[in-house]
Amino acid sequence: MAKVLYEKDIQKEVLQEKKIAVVGYGSQGHAHAQNLRDSGYDVVIGLRPGKSQEKAEQDGFEVFSVAEAVSVADVVMVLLPDEQQQKVYYESIQANLKSGSAIAFAHGFNIHFSQVVPPLDVDVFLVAPKGPGHLVRRTYEEGAGVPALYGVFQDVTGNAKELALAYSQGIGAARAGVLETSFQEETETDLFGEQAVLCGGVTSLIKAGFETLTEAGYQPEVAYFECMHEMKLIVDLLYEGGLENMRYSISDTAQWGDFVSGPRVVNDETKARMKDVLTDIQKGEFAKGWILENQAGRPQFNAINAQENKHQIETVGRELRDLMPFVKNPLHGKQNKQKD
Ligand code: NDP
Ligand code: MG
Ligand code: MG
Numbered sequence: 001m002a003k004v005l006y007e008k009d010i011q012k013e014v015l016q017e018k019k020i021a022v023v024g025y026g027s028q029g030h031a032h033a034q035n036l037r038d039s040g041y042d043v044v045i046g047l048r049p050g051k052s053q054e055k056a057e058q059d060g061f062e063v064f065s066v067a068e069a070v071s072v073a074d075v076v077m078v079l080l081p082d083e084q085q086q087k088v089y090y091e092s093i094q095a096n097l098k099s100g101s102a103i104a105f106a107h108g109f110n111i112h113f114s115q116v117v118p119p120l121d122v123d124v125f126l127v128a129p130k131g132p133g134h135l136v137r138r139t140y141e142e143g144a145g146v147p148a149l150y151g152v153f154q155d156v157t158g159n160a161k162e163l164a165l166a167y168s169q170g171i172g173a174a175r176a177g178v179l180e181t182s183f184q185e186e187t188e189t190d191l192f193g194e195q196a197v198l199c200g201g202v203t204s205l206i207k208a209g210f211e212t213l214t215e216a217g218y219q220p221e222v223a224y225f226e227c228m229h230e231m232k233l234i235v236d237l238l239y240e241g242g243l244e245n246m247r248y249s250i251s252d253t254a255q256w257g258d259f260v261s262g263p264r265v266v267n268d269e270t271k272a273r274m275k276d277v278l279t280d281i282q283k284g285e286f287a288k289g290w291i292l293e294n295q296a297g298r299p300q301f302n303a304i305n306a307q308e309n310k311h312q313i314e315t316v317g318r319e320l321r322d323l324m325p326f327v328k329n330p331l332h333g334k335q336n337k338q339k340d
Contacts, residue, residue: 022077023046047069067092106128112183128148151185
């Protein structure tokens with residue numbers, strides 16, 4: 001079994017006395033910055049003027065331009081959107097990186113697909129939390145953490161791995177466990193997970209179930225509760241105790257249905273499609289498409305997003321959630337995409 005490291009396995013000294021610049025203050029940025037500060041580290045923020053800058057200042061951070069933050073830092077964590085990293089890196093980061101400092105990422109995309117090629121005199125490491133940024137913060141405050149992968153792309157000081165581990169500890173990830181990986185493995189598995197299972201797989205499964213029921217004449221509200229609302233309750237049981245715990249909690253009828261019908265829906269054909277998705281990721285096809293989509297101003301992304309927001313499961317869901325005040329919707333009154 002792979003070696004999972006916890007707080008007791010990690011030396012913190014290597015990161016103490018160092019200044020950490022967190023570049024970006026979005027989903028991951030606000031969580032890393034606040035957790036590191038609460039863990040006793042010296043953190044500054046690098047940003048452009050705007051919403052995030054105001055938020056970081058309200059949260060009590062010193063906010064600099066990206067170039068200034070990088071120039072004073074010993075460790076630069078890049079928490080910009082993946083599709084912005086190349087531009088900001090070449091405009092404001094590269095020329096200001098101190099020799100012998102470290103640049104770090106929370107996802108390997110730009111390094112692995114050569115969108116960012118760092119100089120040869122800095123350490124390059126990865127600390128990729130396996131969870132949404134808002135949970136990286138919330139779990140830290142609760143005394144827990146979100147697990148993370150760490151990896152080293154370039155080690156010039158001989159300390160890159162220790163730095164990555166200390167950083168993981170600083171954001172609370174080592175409370176949950178950290179596991180060594182490479183930029184390649186993190187990038188490919190992260191993209192695959194979000195596309196085939198966590199985001200793409202789950203949303204497609206939910207919508208297909210909802211459409212099957214409503215097209216058969218059942219009430220959309222019933223279909224919503226069945227296919228969307230209850231998903232969270234089931235996923236909580238999976239998170240807490242795996243398949244066995246979930247199956248312990250459901251009725252034997254549901255468990256028998258799980259055994260005989262699940263594999264009829266997600267079958268060898270589905271798995272073959274998953275393999276196609278993985279192959280596209282491994283060959284850089286997915287990356288190329290996403291990079292070009294951004295260069296074109298996101299025509300397809302925006303069109304699909306608008307379409308998806310109009311799906312009946314969304315219109316029915318908004319109405320039903322409004323009647324369940326205990327369901328906290330961070331988008332209440334704002335519409336559009338929740339960042340996580
Ligand atoms: P967000 O979109 O939530 O935040 C991006 C931040 O970057 C914002 O503060 C934004 O500020 C700032 N920003 C955007 N463009 C610029 C620019 N040109 N110059 C300066 N600042 C800019 O990003 P995420 O936190 O989702 O993602 C950050 C990284 O973390 C990515 O590599 C992602 O793959 C990785 N990751 C994300 C996870 C998640 O939970 N979201 C999970 C694991 C890894 P402004 O308000 O000015 O736009
Ligand atoms: Mg991920
Ligand atoms: Mg990802």
